[in-house]
Amino acid sequence: PFKGCLYFGLMLTPDGPKVIEYNCRFGDPETQVVLPLLESDLLTVMEATTNGTLDKTDVKFSDGAAACVILASGGYPLAYEKGKEITGLTAGQLNAADVTVYHAGTAIKDGRLVTNGGRVLGVTATANTLPEALKKAYAATESIHFDKLHKRSDIGARALAAMQ
Structure with a gap:
């Protein structure tokens, strides 16, 4: 029997949500x-x-919202360069409450944090509402830098439009 997490990705279409x-x-x-x-x-x-006791376990989530902005290497998902130094993640540079930076495609080379994959960092912020979480996540990305950094500017846009 399967024991684990089943995740399904959805795409919002004019005909409603579709499982992708x-x-x-x-x-x-x-x-x-x-x-x-x-x-x-x-x-x-x-x-x-x-x-097998998950049905007897109290699983709670907060009522707030979270948003994640991926910082990718230029050229991702096709060809991209590795070894670009990442700056802006040290204490004092990333001053944002309720922000977590997840490392996906990073490495330490000669004592420096560098890019090592297509999806480099995931910058996630939490807040009471989705608009606030998105604002915090995008603000936090502004202090992070590496050569050929790419981030989408439309993350959450469809969800925000659907809320209106």
């Missing part, structure tokens, strides 16, 4: 907006899943 994928893993950036809202202990939830 199923996964039985924690994917990124999807998980990067779910876990910050989890109030329950993740290990407790995972152990309950494994031992």
Whole structure:
């Protein structure tokens, strides 16, 4: 029997939501907006899943919202360069409450943090509302730099439009 997390990705279309994928893993950036809202202990939830007691486990999420902006290497998902130094992540440079930066395609080379993949960083912010979370996430990306950094400017735009 399957024990784990079943994730499905949806695409909003003019005919309504359509399933585009199923996964039985924690994917990124999807998980990067779910876990910050989890109030329950993740290990407790995972152990309950494994031992078949999840139905007896209290799983709680906060009522707020989260948004994640991926900082990618220029050229991603096709050809992209690695080894570009990343700056702006040290204490004092990234002054944003409720922001988490997830490393996806990074490495340490000669004592420096550098790019090492297409999806480099996931910058996730939480707030009371989606517009606030998006504003915080985008603001936090402004202090992070590397050569040929690419980020989409439309993350959350459809959700915001649907809210209006």
